[in-house]
Amino acid sequence: MSSHSSESHGHAGTTKLFAWVWVWLVAITGVEVYLAYMHLPPVTMLLLLIGMSVVKAGLIMSYFMHLRFEKSSLVWALIPATLFCIGMLTMIFPDGVRLRDSRHATQGTVQTK
Amino acid sequence: MTDSHADVLRESSWTGGAHPFGIGSKKLGMWLFIVSDTLTFAALLLVYSYSRLANPNWPRPFPIVPAIIFSTIMTVVLLGSSLTMVMGVAAAHRGNRSATVKWMLATMLGGAIFCGLHATEWMHLIHEGLTPFANPWGGSPLFGATFFGITGLHMTHVAIGVIYLGIVATGFGRGKFSAEDVEVSGLYWHFVDLVWMFVFPMIYLMSVKY
Numbered sequence: 001m002s003s004h005s006s007e008s009h010g011h012a013g014t015t016k017l018f019a020w021v022w023v024w025l026v027a028i029t030g031v032e033v034y035l036a037y038m039h040l041p042p043v044t045m046l047l048l049l050i051g052m053s054v055v056k057a058g059l060i061m062s063y064f065m066h067l068r069f070e071k072s073s074l075v076w077a078l079i080p081a082t083l084f085c086i087g088m089l090t091m092i093f094p095d096g097v098r099l100r101d102s103r104h105a106t107q108g109t110v111q112t113k
Numbered sequence: 114m115t116d117s118h119a120d121v122l123r124e125s126s127w128t129g130g131a132h133p134f135g136i137g138s139k140k141l142g143m144w145l146f147i148v149s150d151t152l153t154f155a156a157l158l159l160v161y162s163y164s165r166l167a168n169p170n171w172p173r174p175f176p177i178v179p180a181i182i183f184s185t186i187m188t189v190v191l192l193g194s195s196l197t198m199v200m201g202v203a204a205a206h207r208g209n210r211s212a213t214v215k216w217m218l219a220t221m222l223g224g225a226i227f228c229g230l231h232a233t234e235w236m237h238l239i240h241e242g243l244t245p246f247a248n249p250w251g252g253s254p255l256f257g258a259t260f261f262g263i264t265g266l267h268m269t270h271v272a273i274g275v276i277y278l279g280i281v282a283t284g285f286g287r288g289k290f291s292a293e294d295v296e297v298s299g300l301y302w303h304f305v306d307l308v309w310m311f312v313f314p315m316i317y318l319m320s321v322k323y
Contacts, residue, residue: 015203022196026189029313033185036177036318049314056310064199064303066296071135074144082148086155096166103169 013063021063028052143297147304150270154308157266158315161259168253174243176322180234184317187230188309191271194223195306198278198299205295210286213295217282220302224275231268235261260316267312270305277301 032052035045062068067075134141165171175181201216238260242249245258281298284290 013203015200018196018199018203022192025192029185029188029192032314032318033181036181036321039323042319046315046319049318050311053310053314057307060195060303060307060310064195064306065300074134074136074141077134078144078148082151085152086159089156089159092159092163093166096163099167100169103167 013066013069018063021059025056025059028056137293139293139297140300143300147300150304150308154263154266154311157259157263158311161263161315164253164255164259168255170252172248172250172252172256173320173322174238174248174250174256175317175320181317181321183230183234184313187227187234188313190223190230191227191306191309194220194227195303197223198302202292202296202299205285205292208292210288214282214286217278217285217295221275221278221282224271224278224302228268228271228275231264231271235264263312263316267305267308270308274302274305 032049035048040048136144175184197216197219201213201220204212204216243257243260245261247254248257278298281290281294285292285295
């Protein structure tokens with residue numbers, strides 16, 4: 001009985017829906033590539049790209065990986081802790097800023113980033 | 114009375130009798146692997162970002178034509194293979210074996226094309242003089258190390274995915290594997306696609322040569 005109900009979770013979503021998700025993914029990729037033509041400041045470019053990539057990742061996980069059609073307990077078990085761990089990995093960045101600034105000061109290198 | 118009590122025990126989450134997440138153990142296992150692999154790729158991409166931040170002389174070696182156009186085609190091929198995989202999983206749940214195998218073969222073809230294009234790009238860069246320890250354009254040698262490390266690990270995932278899908282498609286075609294097995298292999302494939310959605314902008318689009 002319970003295995004039957006778990007089966008039914010995997011069926012959700014129609015071909016048309018998946019095709020539309022794919023069209024959106026390709027369209028967002030197109031916008032990302034278009035941004036590469038524009039000489040945007042690196043930080044602006046990075047924030048825009050990461051923002052769009054997170055949207056794409058959300059679409060892939062929600063529809064292609066069926067998370068939208070699973071029990072919410074699965075989503076809560078998997079996603080928040082993963083995002084928290086990824087966030088914690090950014091703790092090394094202040095040191096990157098320190099190194100960049102010290103290298104600028106001592107070598108006078110041209111900033112390419 | 115005793116029997117129904119035992120049934121309740123068997124059905125409880127603590128004894129493994131119920132499905133707290135509403136999915137089978139194979140699917141849960143793949144999701145747990147995906148979480149661990151997500152952290153692996155996240156760590157690599159953050160190390161890359163750290164190195165880039167710490168090295169003001171980071172090279173920007175990819176001109177729009179041909180490098181960015183080339184890697185965009187690779188991205189669309191990989192996205193396309195995700196769509197064919199979705200179709201394969203849907204066909205498997207409908208019980209249509211031959212359609213499932215065909216969609217999975219199309220997915221494998223997409224993965225193989227992606228690997229072929231990627232290898233072509235690698236050979237081009239190696240020919241230019243890029244190694245994990247030095248780059249021909251000057252600036253930080255960490256570019257080669259992070260580029261080959263991250264894209265190499267991703268390409269390995271795609272190659273393993275092609276083999277994995279081949280095994281599952283063969284087994285499903287012969288009636289050995291279930292629709293759930295196809296769906297679990299699909300989860301892996303979509304994850305590999307998802308990782309590329311971060312590798313492509315962070316390594317290619319952030320390194321455009323103007």
